[in-house]
Amino acid sequence: MKFQVGNATLELIKADITDVEADAIVNAANSSLMGGGGVDGSIHRKGGPKILEECKRIRETEWPDGLPTGKAVITSGGNLKAKHVIHTVGPVWMGGFHVEAELLKQAYRNSLKLASAKGVKTVAFPSISTGAYAYPIEEASRIAVGTVKEFLEKEDKLDKVTLVLFSDRDLKVYSETASILFG
Ligand code: AR6
Numbered sequence: 545m546k547f548q549v550g551n552a553t554l555e556l557i558k559a560d561i562t563d564v565e566a567d568a569i570v571n572a573a574n575s576s577l578m579g580g581g582g583v584d585g586s587i588h589r590k591g592g593p594k595i596l597e598e599c600k601r602i603r604e605t606e607w608p609d610g611l612p613t614g615k616a617v618i619t620s621g622g623n624l625k626a627k628h629v630i631h632t633v634g635p636v637w638m639g640g641f642h643v644e645a646e647l648l649k650q651a652y653r654n655s656l657k658l659a660s661a662k663g664v665k666t667v668a669f670p671s672i673s674t675g676a677y678a679y680p681i682e683e684a685s686r687i688a689v690g691t692v693k694e695f696l697e698k699e700d701k702l703d704k705v706t707l708v709l710f711s712d713r714d715l716k717v718y719s720e721t722a723s724i725l726f727g
Contacts, residue, residue, distance in 0.1 A: 547726050555704060556706075570667065571587045572673065575613070583710075602619070617632075630658055632672065637680065648672065689707070
Protein backbone atom coordinates (compact mmCIF):
# COMPACT_ATOMS: atom_id res chain seq x y z
CA MET A 545 0.00 0.00 0.00
CA LYS A 546 1.38 3.42 -0.99
CA PHE A 547 0.37 6.99 -0.30
CA GLN A 548 1.77 10.22 -1.70
CA VAL A 549 2.55 13.03 0.76
CA GLY A 550 3.92 16.06 -1.07
CA ASN A 551 6.95 14.78 -2.96
CA ALA A 552 7.39 11.80 -0.66
CA THR A 553 5.90 8.30 -0.51
CA LEU A 554 4.59 6.52 2.58
CA GLU A 555 4.61 2.78 2.04
CA LEU A 556 3.28 -0.09 4.17
CA ILE A 557 4.79 -3.55 3.63
CA LYS A 558 5.07 -6.91 5.36
CA ALA A 559 8.75 -7.87 5.70
CA ASP A 560 11.67 -8.59 7.97
CA ILE A 561 13.14 -5.11 8.43
CA THR A 562 16.70 -6.48 8.41
CA ASP A 563 16.17 -7.35 4.70
CA VAL A 564 14.87 -3.92 3.74
CA GLU A 565 17.02 -1.80 1.44
CA ALA A 566 16.77 1.72 2.80
CA ASP A 567 19.29 4.42 3.66
CA ALA A 568 18.29 3.87 7.30
CA ILE A 569 16.24 1.35 9.25
CA VAL A 570 14.92 2.19 12.69
CA ASN A 571 15.56 -0.07 15.66
CA ALA A 572 12.97 -0.44 18.45
CA ALA A 573 15.72 -0.49 21.09
CA ASN A 574 15.75 -0.12 24.88
CA SER A 575 17.49 2.60 26.88
CA SER A 576 20.63 0.52 27.39
CA LEU A 577 21.32 0.43 23.61
CA MET A 578 23.02 -2.90 24.33
CA GLY A 579 20.64 -5.05 22.29
CA GLY A 580 17.74 -7.26 23.30
CA GLY A 581 15.07 -9.46 21.73
CA GLY A 582 12.59 -8.81 18.92
CA VAL A 583 13.63 -6.48 16.13
CA ASP A 584 16.57 -5.20 18.23
CA GLY A 585 18.02 -8.71 18.53
CA SER A 586 17.64 -9.35 14.80
CA ILE A 587 19.29 -6.06 13.82
CA HIS A 588 22.33 -6.69 16.03
CA ARG A 589 22.60 -10.35 14.99
CA LYS A 590 22.48 -9.61 11.29
CA GLY A 591 24.28 -6.24 11.42
CA GLY A 592 27.26 -7.64 13.34
CA PRO A 593 29.40 -6.25 16.20
CA LYS A 594 30.14 -2.85 14.62
CA ILE A 595 26.67 -1.54 15.52
CA LEU A 596 27.06 -2.55 19.18
CA GLU A 597 30.52 -0.94 19.33
CA GLU A 598 29.07 2.32 18.07
CA CYS A 599 26.20 2.05 20.57
CA LYS A 600 28.75 1.59 23.39
CA ARG A 601 30.55 4.73 22.26
CA ILE A 602 27.29 6.67 22.25
CA ARG A 603 26.61 5.48 25.82
CA GLU A 604 30.10 6.55 26.94
CA THR A 605 29.97 9.96 25.31
CA GLU A 606 26.40 11.20 24.86
CA TRP A 607 24.06 9.14 27.05
CA PRO A 608 25.93 7.61 30.06
CA ASP A 609 22.61 6.90 31.85
CA GLY A 610 20.98 5.40 28.78
CA LEU A 611 18.91 6.79 25.91
CA PRO A 612 15.69 8.31 27.27
CA THR A 613 12.35 7.08 25.91
CA GLY A 614 11.35 9.03 22.79
CA LYS A 615 14.90 10.05 21.81
CA ALA A 616 16.90 8.72 18.84
CA VAL A 617 20.56 8.18 17.90
CA ILE A 618 22.23 6.94 14.71
CA THR A 619 24.94 4.36 13.95
CA SER A 620 26.17 2.72 10.78
CA GLY A 621 24.31 -0.31 9.44
CA GLY A 622 27.23 -2.71 9.86
CA ASN A 623 26.63 -5.74 7.63
CA LEU A 624 23.01 -4.80 6.90
CA LYS A 625 21.83 -3.60 3.49
CA ALA A 626 20.79 -0.35 5.19
CA LYS A 627 23.62 2.21 5.50
CA HIS A 628 22.44 3.42 8.90
CA VAL A 629 20.49 2.24 11.92
CA ILE A 630 18.52 4.82 13.89
CA HIS A 631 18.00 3.54 17.43
CA THR A 632 14.99 4.85 19.30
CA VAL A 633 13.21 3.80 22.48
CA GLY A 634 9.44 3.52 22.48
CA PRO A 635 7.37 3.61 25.67
CA VAL A 636 6.36 0.52 27.63
CA TRP A 637 2.53 0.34 27.63
CA MET A 638 1.29 1.00 31.18
CA GLY A 639 -2.43 1.32 30.48
CA GLY A 640 -2.31 4.61 28.58
CA PHE A 641 -2.11 6.86 31.63
CA HIS A 642 1.61 7.58 31.48
CA VAL A 643 1.98 9.82 28.41
CA GLU A 644 2.71 6.75 26.30
CA ALA A 645 1.06 8.32 23.22
CA GLU A 646 3.23 11.45 23.41
CA LEU A 647 6.38 9.38 23.94
CA LEU A 648 5.61 7.08 21.00
CA LYS A 649 5.01 10.14 18.83
CA GLN A 650 8.36 11.56 19.92
CA ALA A 651 10.13 8.28 19.04
CA TYR A 652 8.81 8.53 15.47
CA ARG A 653 9.34 12.29 15.17
CA ASN A 654 12.89 12.31 16.58
CA SER A 655 13.86 9.39 14.30
CA LEU A 656 12.50 11.25 11.26
CA LYS A 657 14.25 14.48 12.29
CA LEU A 658 17.56 12.67 12.73
CA ALA A 659 17.18 10.94 9.35
CA SER A 660 16.48 14.26 7.70
CA ALA A 661 19.41 15.97 9.42
CA LYS A 662 21.80 13.19 8.30
CA GLY A 663 20.74 13.43 4.65
CA VAL A 664 18.96 10.08 4.71
CA LYS A 665 16.43 9.86 1.84
CA THR A 666 14.68 6.57 2.60
CA VAL A 667 13.86 5.27 6.06
CA ALA A 668 12.07 2.14 7.28
CA PHE A 669 10.37 1.72 10.68
CA PRO A 670 9.18 -1.38 12.53
CA SER A 671 6.02 -1.13 14.62
CA ILE A 672 7.70 0.49 17.64
CA SER A 673 6.51 -0.61 21.13
CA THR A 674 3.88 -3.12 19.91
CA GLY A 675 5.95 -6.24 20.70
CA ALA A 676 7.66 -6.71 24.07
CA TYR A 677 6.48 -3.24 25.15
CA ALA A 678 2.82 -4.29 24.63
CA TYR A 679 1.45 -1.05 23.12
CA PRO A 680 -1.99 -1.84 21.59
CA ILE A 681 -1.46 -2.01 17.84
CA GLU A 682 -4.57 -0.08 16.71
CA GLU A 683 -3.58 2.93 18.80
CA ALA A 684 0.09 2.60 17.88
CA SER A 685 -0.80 2.48 14.17
CA ARG A 686 -2.65 5.80 14.43
CA ILE A 687 0.40 7.40 16.01
CA ALA A 688 2.86 5.83 13.54
CA VAL A 689 0.93 6.71 10.38
CA GLY A 690 -0.26 10.08 11.71
CA THR A 691 3.18 11.23 12.85
CA VAL A 692 4.88 10.22 9.58
CA LYS A 693 2.14 11.91 7.53
CA GLU A 694 2.39 15.12 9.55
CA PHE A 695 6.20 15.14 9.27
CA LEU A 696 6.21 14.58 5.49
CA GLU A 697 3.64 17.33 5.00
CA LYS A 698 5.98 19.86 6.65
CA GLU A 699 9.39 18.60 5.53
CA ASP A 700 10.55 17.86 2.00
CA LYS A 701 13.96 16.22 2.57
CA LEU A 702 12.82 12.59 2.76
CA ASP A 703 11.81 10.66 -0.39
CA LYS A 704 10.26 7.59 1.18
CA VAL A 705 9.18 6.29 4.58
CA THR A 706 8.32 2.59 4.82
CA LEU A 707 6.39 1.13 7.74
CA VAL A 708 7.47 -2.50 7.97
CA LEU A 709 5.00 -4.90 9.59
CA PHE A 710 5.96 -8.37 10.67
CA SER A 711 2.59 -10.17 10.28
CA ASP A 712 -0.44 -10.09 7.98
CA ARG A 713 -2.58 -8.98 10.89
CA ASP A 714 -0.32 -6.05 11.76
CA LEU A 715 -0.19 -5.01 8.09
CA LYS A 716 -4.01 -5.14 7.97
CA VAL A 717 -4.36 -2.94 11.07
CA TYR A 718 -1.87 -0.37 9.76
CA SER A 719 -3.45 -0.40 6.28
CA GLU A 720 -6.93 0.24 7.70
CA THR A 721 -5.57 3.12 9.78
CA ALA A 722 -3.77 4.60 6.77
CA SER A 723 -6.93 4.35 4.62
CA ILE A 724 -8.81 6.34 7.27
CA LEU A 725 -6.08 8.96 7.85
CA PHE A 726 -5.57 9.48 4.11
CA GLY A 727 -9.35 9.56 3.65
N1 AR6 B 1 11.36 -7.09 11.23
C1 AR6 B 1 10.25 -6.32 11.38
N2 AR6 B 1 9.49 -6.31 12.48
C2 AR6 B 1 9.88 -7.12 13.50
C3 AR6 B 1 11.02 -7.94 13.44
C4 AR6 B 1 11.78 -7.91 12.23
N3 AR6 B 1 12.87 -8.65 12.07
N4 AR6 B 1 11.15 -8.62 14.62
C5 AR6 B 1 10.10 -8.25 15.38
N5 AR6 B 1 9.32 -7.36 14.72
P1 AR6 B 1 9.72 -5.54 19.61
P2 AR6 B 1 9.18 -3.18 21.29
C6 AR6 B 1 8.10 -6.65 15.15
O1 AR6 B 1 9.41 -6.45 20.74
O2 AR6 B 1 7.77 -3.61 21.53
C7 AR6 B 1 13.53 -5.62 22.62
O3 AR6 B 1 13.96 -6.66 23.45
C8 AR6 B 1 7.28 -7.27 16.26
O4 AR6 B 1 6.44 -8.28 15.75
O5 AR6 B 1 10.88 -5.85 18.76
O6 AR6 B 1 9.43 -1.73 20.95
C9 AR6 B 1 14.26 -4.32 22.87
O7 AR6 B 1 15.59 -4.53 23.27
C10 AR6 B 1 6.50 -6.07 16.74
O8 AR6 B 1 5.38 -5.86 15.90
O9 AR6 B 1 9.93 -4.01 20.12
C11 AR6 B 1 13.43 -3.69 23.94
O10 AR6 B 1 13.81 -4.16 25.22
C12 AR6 B 1 7.47 -4.91 16.55
O11 AR6 B 1 8.50 -5.41 15.68
C13 AR6 B 1 12.03 -4.13 23.63
O12 AR6 B 1 12.16 -5.35 22.91
C14 AR6 B 1 8.12 -4.40 17.81
O13 AR6 B 1 8.41 -5.48 18.69
C15 AR6 B 1 11.30 -3.14 22.75
O14 AR6 B 1 9.97 -3.56 22.59
